[in-house]
Amino acid sequence: MRAWSKLLSAKEWSPYIAGAGLGIVTTIALGPCHKRLSGAGAYQDLSGYVGRALAPKSIYWRYVMPTGFTWEVYLFLGTFAGALVSSLMGGQFKIRTMPDAQWSSVFGPSPARRWMLVFAGTMLLEYAAGIGGGCTASLAVSGGAALAPGAFVFMAGMFGAGIPVARGLYRRKG
Amino acid sequence: MTILQPLLVGFAFGWVLQKGKLGRYETIVNVFRFTDLAVLKFLLSALAVAMLGIQSLTALGLIDAVPVAQTFLLGNLIGGLLTGVGMAWVGFCPGTVAAGAGEGRLDYLIAGGLGLYTGAVLFGLTYPSIYPQVATIANLGSVSLMQLFHVDGWLVVMLFWEMTLLLFYAIERGTFRPRTRPLHV
Numbered sequence: 221m222r223a224w225s226k227l228l229s230a231k232e233w234s235p236y237i238a239g240a241g242l243g244i245v246t247t248i249a250l251g252p253c254h255k256r257l258s259g260a261g262a263y264q265d266l267s268g269y270v271g272r273a274l275a276p277k278s279i280y281w282r283y284v285m286p287t288g289f290t291w292e293v294y295l296f297l298g299t300f301a302g303a304l305v306s307s308l309m310g311g312q313f314k315i316r317t318m319p320d321a322q323w324s325s326v327f328g329p330s331p332a333r334r335w336m337l338v339f340a341g342t343m344l345l346e347y348a349a350g351i352g353g354g355c356t357a358s359l360a361v362s363g364g365a366a367l368a369p370g371a372f373v374f375m376a377g378m379f380g381a382g383i384p385v386a387r388g389l390y391r392r393k394g
Numbered sequence: 395m396t397i398l399q400p401l402l403v404g405f406a407f408g409w410v411l412q413k414g415k416l417g418r419y420e421t422i423v424n425v426f427r428f429t430d431l432a433v434l435k436f437l438l439s440a441l442a443v444a445m446l447g448i449q450s451l452t453a454l455g456l457i458d459a460v461p462v463a464q465t466f467l468l469g470n471l472i473g474g475l476l477t478g479v480g481m482a483w484v485g486f487c488p489g490t491v492a493a494g495a496g497e498g499r500l501d502y503l504i505a506g507g508l509g510l511y512t513g514a515v516l517f518g519l520t521y522p523s524i525y526p527q528v529a530t531i532a533n534l535g536s537v538s539l540m541q542l543f544h545v546d547g548w549l550v551v552m553l554f555w556e557m558t559l560l561l562f563y564a565i566e567r568g569t570f571r572p573r574t575r576p577l578h579v
Contacts, residue, residue: 238414239436243443245406251457253399259489267514280521291400296492298404303412303496315498319419338505341484344476346513352473353464356487363463365444367538367550370465377474385482386426
């Protein structure tokens with residue numbers, strides 16, 4: 221009992237342990253629930269509320285992406301709650317507007333700049349999930365676990381682009 | 395649809411993301427700089443365990459065929475490349491936005507949430523002129539490596555475990571030791 225509470229209130233877990241935990245979660249989602257884990261999916265499923273007003277005749281929201289509070293939306297809300305409780309129990313919860321480390325050395329200390337870049341970056345990520353057929357959770361992890369070839373192509377692209385971008389940004393910063 | 399099921403699965407998903415430090419900018423960006431390989435360890439551990447879990451449960455007849463993500467090579471590649479740019483640039487992927495927001499990060503909750511939503515709307519608006527063209531190129535459909543190459547599932551899973559354990563061993567032995575550089579706070 222004591223060991224459990226120690227584990228649950230730990231500040232952080234080894235990435236191997238946390239990753240194995242994600243593996244179990246993925247197995248439960250794909251197996252019994254018959255659903256892929258997802259981060260981007262919730263936003264796709266809610267996009268119609270604005271999208272249909274902008275483009276009432278669009279085939280996308282009429283046939284491809286029916287709008288509503290789907291499994292993925294509740295999954296996303298659960299994800300938020302899980303991180304909230306985990307960080308509260310581990311003493312990591314803190315209201316912040318900026319990353320704790322590193323960001324300022326590359327992009328400067330301005331929160332406005334951080335927020336603008338976050339907006340642009342997440343827009344890109346969500347668009348990427350649309351065009352790629354999934355995000356890191358729904359394609360790389362859930363697709364990879366089911367051994368879909370596309371998942372490994374996606375991961376190759378992720379590291380293939382991420383490495384040069386990160387290196388470029390940090391080149392002069394050491 | 396029961397609401398409880400996705401809420402519980404999501405809760406556990408957010409939990410492991412938070413405990414694995416995936417809700418932090420520096421964790422995500424540093425895997426691409428090879429200064430902290432936590433994301434790689436996390437991702438490969440998850441894949442190895444889930445592959446084994448699904449393979450075992452299927453073999454035991456406890457679960458039916460699992461949903462397999464679509465493979466359309468050009469789209470998967472473009473999506474992966476753009477995702478890599480976004481991750482290395484601002485330090486998250488769509489799922490970790492929820493995890494970071496749960497830790498109390500307002501840049502994730504507000505700017506990230508609005509960005510993801512805008513991206514989803516933009517994708518919907520441009521969908522008819524872009525997606526069908528991309529998705530029809532090298533489209534293999536909902537297929538697994540086993541079906542594609544007519545190999546046994548256990549063989550693929552064991553091979554993946556072998557390669558993953560070998561890589562973890564090399565990382566821990568220091569063959570690929572992350573370069574130790576001071577963190578810029």
